[in-house]
Amino acid sequence: MNQLPLSGVRILAVEQYGAGPYGSMYLADMGAEVIKIENPAIGGDISRKTGPFFLGENDSYFFQTFNQNKKSLTLNLKSEQGRKIFEQLVKTADAVTNNLRGDQPEKLGITYDALKHINPKIVCGHLSAYGRDNDRASWPGYDYLMQAEAGLMSLTGEPDQAPARFGVSMVDFMTGAVASLGLTAGMLGAHRTGHGRDVDVSLFDVALHQLSYPATWYLNKGHVTERVARSAHPTTVPCQLYKTQDSYIFLMAMTDKFWELLVTLLDDAVLSSKRYATVVLRRELRDEITLEMDRVLSKFDTKHWLDVLEGKIPCAPVYSLSDAMNNPYIRDIGMVQQVTHPHHTDMQILSNPIKIDGKRLEGNAAVAMGENTDELLAELGYSVQDVQVLKQQGTV
Template sequence: MADLPLSGVRIIAVEQYGAGPYGSAYLADMGAEIIKIENPKTKGDISRQTGPYFLGENDSYFYQTFNGNKKSLSLNLKSEQGWQVFERLVKSADAVYNNLRGDQPAKLGITYDHLKSINPKIVCCHLSAYGRDNDRASWPGYDYLMQAEAGLMSLTGEPENGPNRFGVSMVDFMTGAVAALGLTSAMLGAHRQGKGRDVDVSLFDVALHQLTYPATWYLNKGHVTERMPHSAHPATVPCQWYPTADGHVFVMAMTDKFWQALVDEIQDARLSEARFVGFAERRDNRTELNEILDECFSARTTAQWLEAFQGRLPIAPIYDMAQALTNPYIEQLGLKQQVSHSQNPQMQLLSNPIKIDGQRLQANAAVARGQDTQDLLEELGFDRAAQRDLSDSGAI
C-alpha cells in the first residue's frame, strides 16, 4: 500500500522495550517513517536481548514483535557530535517520541522548549512511568506496578484468591496506543497551526483511567467494585463464564433480548420465574441464578453451546493460547502473517488490527541495530569522511 495515511511523516523514536515501541509500531504500520535511535555504546534497544527466543546475534522474537517497519540509526545523543546529527534530523522531522524516565527528556534536550528553535513545528511526545511534572518524575516504573497501585489487580481474579495481574502487559500496550493517538493529534494540529508542542502520557495515568465506570461509581456513590466469582460483570447478570461438559464458555446476556434467547434455548422452567424477570431481579438473585446456569451449561459441550447460540446470544469459548492462535476464525480474518527474516524466512507475527481500505497492513521484519545509519547520514549531508569522524568519536 503506497498511500498509507502517515506516508511522508518522519518520527524520531528514542525508545526501548515495550510501551514506547508498541505505540510507534502502529505509526510505522500506518506509513510513518520511524527512525529508531539506538545507542552505539550498547547493543541498542534492551529488548534485542530479551529471551528466551533469539534470532541470531542481538535480535529476538520479543524485539521483532514491536519493531517492524522501522529504521535504526546508531547515534549517541549524549555526545556533542551525535547531538549535531540529531539537530539536523530534527529539522527534517515531524515529531520526536520517547519512553524515557520522566526526568530524562529535559536532561537530554528532547522537549519542545529545547527543539522549537530548530523546528517550530516539532511535536515532542513523552511516554513515561509517572509523568514529568510531579515528584515521581525520576522514578522508574513498569506495567505491573501500575496495575497494582491503580486498583486494576484488585478487580482481577477470583474473590477467594489474591489480586492478579492481567495475563499480558496491557497497561504498557494501552499507554503506547494512547501515546500514538496523542502524538498523531498533535502532529495534525502542528500541520494546521504551524506550531508544535509537548504531549505527555504516563503509564500510571492511563492505568488509573482504565478504572472507567467503577471509578465513577466510587467517586459519586462510594461504591467499591470487587472481584466477582467466574469473572462476572459487577452489575449485569448473567455475564460471566460457565462450565460446559468439556470446557468453559463466557456468556454475556447484556439485554433482555439476549436473556430471552438464553431462556428459550435452555428450556428450564426455573429461568422463567419472577425472581429472574428483569435486570434488577437477576442481580439480586445472582447466586441462585448462577447455580441453575452452572447446572444447565454443564449438560452440553462447548461446541454444542456455540452452535446453539451463534448470532443469537453473545457467547465465546474460553481458549488457552494454543487454541486461540490455531482458531480457524483468525485465519479467516488474516490476523496472522508471514514475515521474512534472515534467520527465519517463515517467521509468523500477528497482524495489525487496523485495516485501510479493507486491507491488512503489511509488516516487515525489524532491522539490525544501526542498519540505516549510513543512508540517513548521507541524506542529512554527512559525506564518508564526516561519517568516519562520527564513528571514530563514538557518536555513531
C-alpha cells in the first residue's frame, strides 16, 4: 500500500513484554513509525529472552509476535546523554507511549507535564496495571490477576469446577488495543488543537469493563450472572456446546427465527414441539433441551452436522490449537503470512485483522535490538564518532 493511514506519524515506545507492544504494533502495522526504546544495560525488551523458542542470540518467537514493523533504538533514559537524545526525539514525535508500572512515568519524566515544554502537541500514553492516580499506582500487575479480581474467572469454566482463566492473555491484548485507540484519539485531537495530553489505560479497568452487560444487570437489578454448563450463554437457549457422535459442536440459535430453521434442519418431532417455541420457554427448559439436542446430534459426527448447518445456523466445530492453525480457511482469507527473518527465512506470523482498502496489512519481522540506533542518531545530527562515544558510555 502506498499510503497507510498513519504514515508520517512518529511514536516513541517505552515498552516491554505483551500488552504495550501488542497495542503499538497495531499502530506500526498501519504505517506509524514506532521507535521502540530498549535499555542496552538490560538487553532490551525482556521478551527477547522469553522462551521456549529462540531466534539467534537475543530474539525469540515470543518477541516477534508483538514487535513487527517497529524500529529499535537502544537508549538509557536514566543517563544524562540518554535523556538529551530522548528529548530531541520528542521534538520530532507525535506521541510517547509506555506500559510501565503506574508510578514510573512521572519518575522517568515521560508525562505530558514533563514534555510539553519540548513539544506542546506531544501525546503521552500510559498503560499500567492499575493506573497512575490511586493507591495501587506502584503495584506490579499481570493479566491473570485482573481476570481474577475483575470477576472474569468466576464466569469462566464449568459450574462444578474451580474458576478458570482464559486460554490466552486476553486482558493484555484488549488493553493494548484500547490503549492504542486512546493514543490515536489523543493524536487526532492534538492535530486539531495543537495541544497534547496524557491518555491513561489500565489492565484492571479494561478487565472490569469486559464484564459489560452482566455488570449492568448487577448494578441495576442485583442479578448475579453465573457459570452455566457447556459454556452456555447465561440467558439464551440454545447457545452452547452439544454432543455429536465424535466430539462437540457449538450452536447458537439466538432468535426464534434461527430456532425454527434449526428444528426444521434437524427434523425431530420432539424439538419441534410448541413447548420450545419462544426464547422465554427455551430459557426455562434449558436442561431438557440440552438432553434432546444431545440425543439428536449424537446420531452423526460433527462433520455431518456442519455440512447440514453451516451458512444457515450460526455454528462452529471445537478445534484444538493445531486444528485451528491447519484450518484451510485462515489461509484462504490471508490471516497467515510469511515474513523473512535472518534466522528463519520463511517465518510464519498471523496477519493484522484490520484490512485497509480491502487488503491485509503487511508484516515485517521485528528487528534486532538497536538496529535503527545509528540512523536515528544520524538524523538528530550525531556523527559516527559521537555515536561510538555514546556506545562506549553505555548511553545507547
